[in-house]
Amino acid sequence: MIRRSGVQQIFATPVWATDLEPAYAETLNARLLAEIRRLMGPQGELTVGRSNWQTDPLLHKLPEFSEFVGLVEDAAQRAAEYLKLRSRDFVVTGCWANYNPPGAHNPSHSHPNNYFSGVYYVAVADGAARIAFEDPRPQAQVMLPPVVEHTAYNGNIVLMEARPGRLLLFPAWLGHSVPVNRSPEVRVSISYNLMFRGYAEEISPPLWEGTSKIDAQDS
Ligand SMILES: [Fe+2]
Numbered sequence: 001m002i003r004r005s006g007v008q009q010i011f012a013t014p015v016w017a018t019d020l021e022p023a024y025a026e027t028l029n030a031r032l033l034a035e036i037r038r039l040m041g042p043q044g045e046l047t048v049g050r051s052n053w054q055t056d057p058l059l060h061k062l063p064e065f066s067e068f069v070g071l072v073e074d075a076a077q078r079a080a081e082y083l084k085l086r087s088r089d090f091v092v093t094g095c096w097a098n099y100n101p102p103g104a105h106n107p108s109h110s111h112p113n114n115y116f117s118g119v120y121y122v123a124v125a126d127g128a129a130r131i132a133f134e135d136p137r138p139q140a141q142v143m144l145p146p147v148v149e150h151t152a153y154n155g156n157i158v159l160m161e162a163r164p165g166r167l168l169l170f171p172a173w174l175g176h177s178v179p180v181n182r183s184p185e186v187r188v189s190i191s192y193n194l195m196f197r198g199y200a201e202e203i204s205p206p207l208w209e210g211t212s213k214i215d216a217q218d219s
Helices: 022-040 063-082 199-203
Strands: 016-019 090-100 106-109 116-123 130-134 157-161 166-171 176-178 187-196
Touching (some): 016 063, 022 063, 022 090, 022 116, 063 090, 187 199
Antiparallel strands (some): 016 166, 090 187
16 A cells, blocks of 8 residues: 655754864863863962853964864864855854863853854763753644653754764754753863854845846945
8 A cells, every 4th residue: 555655854953073083182182171271370270160161252363272273164164065055164253162160051042143053072071961952943842742762853852972072063043051060070162153254245145136137236
């Protein structure tokens, strides 16, 4: 009776994960951590206290972070290729480190006025940390029946493991949060935003081009 039966996932929400080679990540993370601690100032962890501490969102302008920013830009290029974007000229608009002591968390948020956002893990306790992504489809949460197994296709939260050397990239509009750090160790990450460099010229004009009866004129 049945000739074919299948399922197609539509309107997918991509989250790209890149894991660096462990040896390379270890060296890079040691340098990044030293630089982040230097930015804390002479008081070190006393500056942080027991809640989240962040650097200014300007790390992408510091030469000490240029190698790291290169990794972020490479990830954005791969994502843009995956999405078949015509314009792939991105600029990092903000980059900051997060220093989360035990007990700290980061509530739900998104990153307005950018196209991509992401986070890279510098120091994370073994297997203890997650980032929680929220279902961006509010209608889908009208019904959340009990399930026998949690998968990417049911529920309204997807947890992804945070581990040192892992670089995540996702749409800047995608809501996410960081659960409480229940480990005894500090969790250190670097967040970043990227936007189209030529947004006004390349992206915002209407997607249709008209009938060409009006010559484009500078006014
Ligand atoms: Fe975030």
